[in-house]
Amino acid sequence: MDERVLTDECLRESPREECGVFGVFGCPEAGRLVYEGLFSQQHRGQEGAGIVVSDGKVRSLKGLGLLSDAIDSAAAAALPGDIGIGHVRYSTTGTARTQNVQPLVGETLDGLWAVAHNGNIVNAPHLRRLFQDGGSLFQTGTDSEILLHLLASPTHRFRDDPIKSACERMRGSYSFLIMSETSLTAVRDPLGFKPLVMGKLGEGRVFASETCALTSIGADYLREVEPGEIITADRTGLRFEWLDGAGRRQARCIFELIYFARPDSLVFGRNVHQVRVLYGERLAEEHPVDADIVISVPDSGNSSALGYSRKRGIPFDLGFIRNHYVGRTFIMPGASNRAMQIDRKLAPLLETVKGKRVVVVDDSIVRGNTMQRRVKSLRAAGAKEVHLRIACPPIRHPCFYGIDFPTSDELVAWKRSEDEVRDLVGADSLGYLSIEGLLSPFEDKGSYCLACFDGDYPIEQGSNTKEVLETGNFLPEP
Ligand code: SF4
Numbered sequence: 001m002d003e004r005v006l007t008d009e010c011l012r013e014s015p016r017e018e019c020g021v022f023g024v025f026g027c028p029e030a031g032r033l034v035y036e037g038l039f040s041q042q043h044r045g046q047e048g049a050g051i052v053v054s055d056g057k058v059r060s061l062k063g064l065g066l067l068s069d070a071i072d073s074a075a076a077a078a079l080p081g082d083i084g085i086g087h088v089r090y091s092t093t094g095t096a097r098t099q100n101v102q103p104l105v106g107e108t109l110d111g112l113w114a115v116a117h118n119g120n121i122v123n124a125p126h127l128r129r130l131f132q133d134g135g136s137l138f139q140t141g142t143d144s145e146i147l148l149h150l151l152a153s154p155t156h157r158f159r160d161d162p163i164k165s166a167c168e169r170m171r172g173s174y175s176f177l178i179m180s181e182t183s184l185t186a187v188r189d190p191l192g193f194k195p196l197v198m199g200k201l202g203e204g205r206v207f208a209s210e211t212c213a214l215t216s217i218g219a220d221y222l223r224e225v226e227p228g229e230i231i232t233a234d235r236t237g238l239r240f241e242w243l244d245g246a247g248r249r250q251a252r253c254i255f256e257l258i259y260f261a262r263p264d265s266l267v268f269g270r271n272v273h274q275v276r277v278l279y280g281e282r283l284a285e286e287h288p289v290d291a292d293i294v295i296s297v298p299d300s301g302n303s304s305a306l307g308y309s310r311k312r313g314i315p316f317d318l319g320f321i322r323n324h325y326v327g328r329t330f331i332m333p334g335a336s337n338r339a340m341q342i343d344r345k346l347a348p349l350l351e352t353v354k355g356k357r358v359v360v361v362d363d364s365i366v367r368g369n370t371m372q373r374r375v376k377s378l379r380a381a382g383a384k385e386v387h388l389r390i391a392c393p394p395i396r397h398p399c400f401y402g403i404d405f406p407t408s409d410e411l412v413a414w415k416r417s418e419d420e421v422r423d424l425v426g427a428d429s430l431g432y433l434s435i436e437g438l439l440s441p442f443e444d445k446g447s448y449c450l451a452c453f454d455g456d457y458p459i460e461q462g463s464n465t466k467e468v469l470e471t472g473n474f475l476p477e478p
Contacts, residue, residue, distance in 0.1 A: 020044030027204035031079030040216035045090035048101035055081035106148035117144035119173035120402035183234035190245035192227025250447035251458035280307020287431025295319025305361035354382035368412030
């Protein structure tokens with residue numbers, strides 16, 4: 001086995017989480033509800049959490065780490081108001097420091113704005129530079145702060161629709177919740193990369209990245225916020241607007257369904273668990289193998305392993321036991337510590353795998369180092385054969401839209417054949433789901449982003465820069 005990939009300084013397990021947003025309007029006890037909504041979306045980000053609530057006066061709580069460490073639930077529940085937004089953060093831009101924890105709050109001549117963002121603004125560096133050239137001071141290292149500067153800019157704030165005008169200056173992926181003292185606005189970028197849904201609680205409205213957050217507070221799911229749609233709730237009711245480019249083309253991030261979202265959520269209108277089961281069934285058709293048991297790499301491999309098992313008629317069993325008390329691997333200093341953390345996190349169940357031909361189903365392989373250790377641990381536990389089945393195609397390209405994939409040359413499948421990856425991770429066989437298989441559950445096959453698999457990016461990194469520089473109309477006017 002080639003050990004080269006184990007020398008990576010960061011032994012991350014999977015593509016890492018991004019962010020989760022949650023907001024309520026017209027719901028008494030907004031602070032308590034937002035806390036609950038964030039708690040059920042903790043899987044989307046563990047670096048920091050924040051809550052902003054308004055009763056006409058805006059108050060906020062935020063901190064680093066898991067929600068329960070960052071914010072006291074009783075303090076959140078005590079925040080007065082019926083409008084609130086919250087955010088759980090995983091940093092795709094900016095480091096883990098309190099200033100970068102969202103919602104970001106800024107005071108403009110029109111009052112306070114608070115913003116919670118899931119996604120990545122690809123032209124943020126250029127916009128930031130233009131604002132800085134005009135004398136603006138930035139308080140955070142995040143791309144999301146750009147929206148506050150745009151909202152404060154005379155170019156946008158004198159418009160009838162400042163949020164629409166500001167959002168149309170940004171390129172990239174964004175699902176935003178934007179709160180003022182008296183309103184809440186939900187916006188999804190025209191390509192619809194990131195999920196955003198709307199629900200109802202009593203007479204109030206609720207917005208969330210995933211439907212599991214609606215369920216957690218007893219809200220009813222109404223529908224997705226459509227790509228390019230702007231929904232504003234205020235004391236006069238609901239208003240609906242559309243961003244330029246809405247309805248032309250969509251590029252939903254298919255990794256939400258593969259890995260990020262919770263299995264009990266509806267994402268892009270589909271139940272995540274059911275889609276993953278279909279992926280497992282399709283994997284069984286595309287890459288059948290004779291084996292004694294099917295096991296999953298928990299938790300995101302569970303549903304696909306079930307599908308593979310059912311389709312092939314091979315019993316599904318627990319092959320790895322997860323230790324839920326192990327911290328995140330990437331914060332451990334030193335490669336040997338991180339490797340130890342990976343081994344601690346999942347322990348092979350000897351009684352299940354010993355002497356068996358084992359099919360292992362996982363959602364994806366990113367760098368390959370973690371999978372290498374998993375295969376090694378199964379062999380050490382006595383597995384006779386180890387056959388890997390991966391419920392997505394090989395990841396060969398980085399993501400610019402908010403998912404923390406490394407650069408191409410850190411991806412194990414970059415410039416490697418599937419046989420080379422198989423040898424590298426030490427498996428007896430390796431089968432990836434095809435692109436056709438990935439799209440097979442959907443009728444609207446052209447509306448998904450597949451860039452990390454095929455390199456066909458819906459937006460180029462830094463696009464619109466030329467237009468911005470030529471028009472110069474991002475510069476705040478004096
Ligand atoms: S490149 Fe991959 S991870 Fe990034 S938005 Fe597209 S499908 Fe999602």
